[in-house]
Amino acid sequence: MSAEIGYDWKGGGEEWSEPWGNSSAQWFGSIFPRIQEWLPANTILEIAPGFGRWTHYLLEHCTHIVLVDLRPDCIDACRQRFAAKSNLSYYKNDGRSLAMVADDSIDFVFSFDSLVHAPRVALEDYLTQLGRKLKRDGVGFFHHSNLGSYAGSMDRRLPKRARKLLTKIGLSESDHSRVPDMTAGIFRDLCAERGLKCIRQELVNWRGRRVLDCISTFVRAGSKRESPLRVSRNPDFMREAELIRRRAQNYHSINEQ
Ligand SMILES: C[S@@+](CC[C@H](N)C(=O)[O-])C[C@H]1O[C@@H](n2cnc3c(N)ncnc32)[C@H](O)[C@@H]1O
Incomplete structure (x- = not known):
């Protein structure tokens, strides 16, 4: 699922957490364990x-958070949702620019369930700028597409319409609107060309068996946090979601939905 043009945002995105039970269960069971090492962080860029x-959730772990999104309705919704807080800055951008962020100001940059849909050029531009925007020992955590690694598979070589039909009749898995021009390896290379270094990459399946996505953690080259790259392939990411969902169901308060 993605927030395509015309998406009504009725559920505020909460609906995308359904495989984990809800966003709280997804945060505490899946996302937080993967980033807790880098938190708290003084300034977070999301x-x-x-x-x-x-x-x-990120707000609990920083003194200031900078939000950048290309959709004005999303920025407005965040302004409303967090109106009672004074430690957020809000920017609508063009999907590529971080000009509003000062150099050497970010301790942690985070993006989850969004850049999987962003074209390679957007990631190239973000990474180029993050080479300067991150503090010396700042850390990045990006969830991005790995769909490009399936470029050679039979269904990916078919025309889009034929592929859609195969998906509809259950003979092919949906690509969940991932961009086809990104892979874990390309992301790693883009980082290296921009003075950044990937230190972890977890290839994960997304709502199916295919390892469509990658979660990359990166730092500036020469950072005290630089370490040899660890790549892991996790085709059980959605099984993990299911276990988290079951636990959330068993332990949720009767007042929660
Ligand atoms: C599927 S929604 C997910 C939002 C949020 N990360 C979440 O998980 O609930 C995708 C969001 O990414 C934003 N977006 C997509 N491409 C972007 C880009 N290149 N730069 C900034 N925002 C982008 C969209 O405007 C939308 O708000």
Whole structure:
């Protein structure tokens, strides 16, 4: 699922957490364990926050958070949702620019469930700028597409219409609107060309068996946090979601939905 043009945002994005039970279960069971090492962080930059599904939790772990999204309705929704807080800055951008962010100012840059849909040029531009915007020992955590690694598969070589039909009749898995021009390897190379270094990459399946996505953690080259790259392939990411969902169901308060 993605927030395509015309998406009504009725659920504020909460609906995308359904495989994990809800956004709280997804945050505490899946996302937080993957970033807790880098938190708290003084200044967090969140790229593409949507209606603030993760902002709500990130706020607990920083003194200031900068939100950048290309959709004005998303930025407005975040302004409303977090109106009682004074430690957020809000920017609508063009999907590529971080000009509003000062150099050497970001301790942690985060993006989840958004850049999987962003074209390679957007990631190239963001990474180029993050080479300067991140503090010396700042850390980045990006969830991005790995769909490009399936370029050679039979269904990916078919015309789009034929592929859609195969998906509809259950003979091919949906690509969940991932961009086809990104892979874990390309992301790693883009980082290296821009003075950044990937230190972790977890290839994960997304709502199916295919390892469509990658979660990359990166730092500036020469940072005290630089370490040899660890790549792991996790085709059980959605099984993990299912276990988290079951636990959330068993332990949720009777007042929660
Ligand atoms: C599927 S929503 C997810 C929002 C949020 N990350 C969440 O998980 O609830 C995708 C969001 O990414 C934003 N977006 C997509 N491409 C972007 C880009 N290149 N730069 C900034 N925002 C982008 C959209 O405007 C939308 O708010």
